[in-house]
Amino acid sequence: xxxxSITRAYWRYTLPAVMALMVxxxxxxxxxxxxxxxxxxxxxxxxTMAVPAVIVLLAxxxxxxxxxxxxxxxxxxxxxxxxxxxxxxxxxxxLGLLGVPVGALILxxxxxxxxxxxxxxxxxxxxxxxxxxxxxxxxxVVASLALPFWVRNLGAPRLATLAMVIGAxxxxxxxxxxxxxxxxxxxxxALATLLAExxxxxxxxxxxxSRQAPIRLRLQPLRLGACRSVLGTGxxxxxxxxxxxxxxxxxxxxxxxxxxxxxxxxxxITGYLLAFYYMLxxxxxNGMQPLISYFHGARRGSHIKRVFRLGLYTAIGLGAxxxxxxxxxxxxxxxxxxxxxxxxxxxxxxxxxxxLFALFLDGFIVLAACFFQSxxxxxxxxxxxxxxxxxxxxxxxxxxxVMGLNGVWLALPLSNLLLxxxxxxxxxxxxxxxxxxx
Numbered sequence: 001x002x003x004x005s006i007t008r009a010y011w012r013y014t015l016p017a018v019m020a021l022m023v024x025x026x027x028x029x030x031x032x033x034x035x036x037x038x039x040x041x042x043x044x045x046x047x048t049m050a051v052p053a054v055i056v057l058l059a060x061x062x063x064x065x066x067x068x069x070x071x072x073x074x075x076x077x078x079x080x081x082x083x084x085x086x087x088x089x090x091x092x093x094x095l096g097l098l099g100v101p102v103g104a105l106i107l108x109x110x111x112x113x114x115x116x117x118x119x120x121x122x123x124x125x126x127x128x129x130x131x132x133x134x135x136x137x138x139x140x141v142v143a144s145l146a147l148p149f150w151v152r153n154l155g156a157p158r159l160a161t162l163a164m165v166i167g168a169x170x171x172x173x174x175x176x177x178x179x180x181x182x183x184x185x186x187x188x189x190a191l192a193t194l195l196a197e198x199x200x201x202x203x204x205x206x207x208x209x210s211r212q213a214p215i216r217l218r219l220q221p222l223r224l225g226a227c228r229s230v231l232g233t234g235x236x237x238x239x240x241x242x243x244x245x246x247x248x249x250x251x252x253x254x255x256x257x258x259x260x261x262x263x264x265x266x267x268x269i270t271g272y273l274l275a276f277y278y279m280l281x282x283x284x285x286n287g288m289q290p291l292i293s294y295f296h297g298a299r300r301g302s303h304i305k306r307v308f309r310l311g312l313y314t315a316i317g318l319g320a321x322x323x324x325x326x327x328x329x330x331x332x333x334x335x336x337x338x339x340x341x342x343x344x345x346x347x348x349x350x351x352x353x354x355x356l357f358a359l360f361l362d363g364f365i366v367l368a369a370c371f372f373q374s375x376x377x378x379x380x381x382x383x384x385x386x387x388x389x390x391x392x393x394x395x396x397x398x399x400x401x402v403m404g405l406n407g408v409w410l411a412l413p414l415s416n417l418l419l420x421x422x423x424x425x426x427x428x429x430x431x432x433x434x435x436x437x438x
Contacts, residue, residue: 010307020164022279023164046123056102059245064230065147071084072084088217102142110131126185129185129187130189143205147201147204170199174195175188252264262344288307289374291303315366365384384423
């Protein structure tokens, strides 16, 4: 970071992050494949109904991972290692203080939440089984998302990648055993995920408390001011994940109204594909974040520009390639998740074409929020994320009235087109305030 190549530093941080989160996205896809082939339409619909509640746990983990990690990197860039240690320690406190109550809320309110979305019968039972297991393991779910961020920010991106890859491969193995072999349904899928995430957290924790870490995770007094800094920096990432949860809830309700469980199951498959690209974009953002935070602390605006430009080339380029594949071969890609269900295959192919044609814009929005967040500009990052949530509501409210089922599928890409133009203006305004590159 001091004198080496910016491009080399970017790839050193970004490639492991992208690989780790792509593996994470891939094992979510594999989850869908196992569920689709073993349980079929009710299993896919059930997991989609349960996912928004689990996203709350993931959102807390991302908030603490990004918030403590970014604050730690900014302090290191300024040469203030004691403050970096404080930020890391407060992140440790927040894992328990937030993870346990969120898990309890999911456990006790899960059935009402599923009923609110319209889940009934076998779909509701399968979704409830999944939520119960994830709620009991809530602190582990939160830690499995947060700790790899901290390891990466402390200069060990390869170890963070290894921990996530180990967790992903373990999840796939347990999925096979619990879903296909033992026939435990969605309860088995949740247990497989929880055990895999526990292993990821354990590997990262071992590094954070060891002498190899430049800043060690230690028990320290709770400091509310530092906690506010961590939460303020990470809240936009949390809101980005919550946005996915809110959008999923709205889509579930509307798809049940205009199409029924088969459309919800089709939405599950498009959701797995969207999550895969979203994880890829998050990986690029996670790779950029330590560099941009450090260079912001060191007041090197030209370096920030170069890193962000590389991130845009990577995320948007990969997104455009994925869109091309989805538009050309939607039936073939959908068929990976489906066995002998022509109705579900047709519904999924339609959903892929209508719902994912502007997929790459999600990558731009994720990177723009990270651009502001990495410089401690939490307000702008939060505005982008909140805008991503708010702007979809009128589209979801009005388009189905005019276009029916197709309007439900088109709400996301059309709202993203509008939001991306606003976000671009925000980025350009901040861009001009950075120093001109040499």
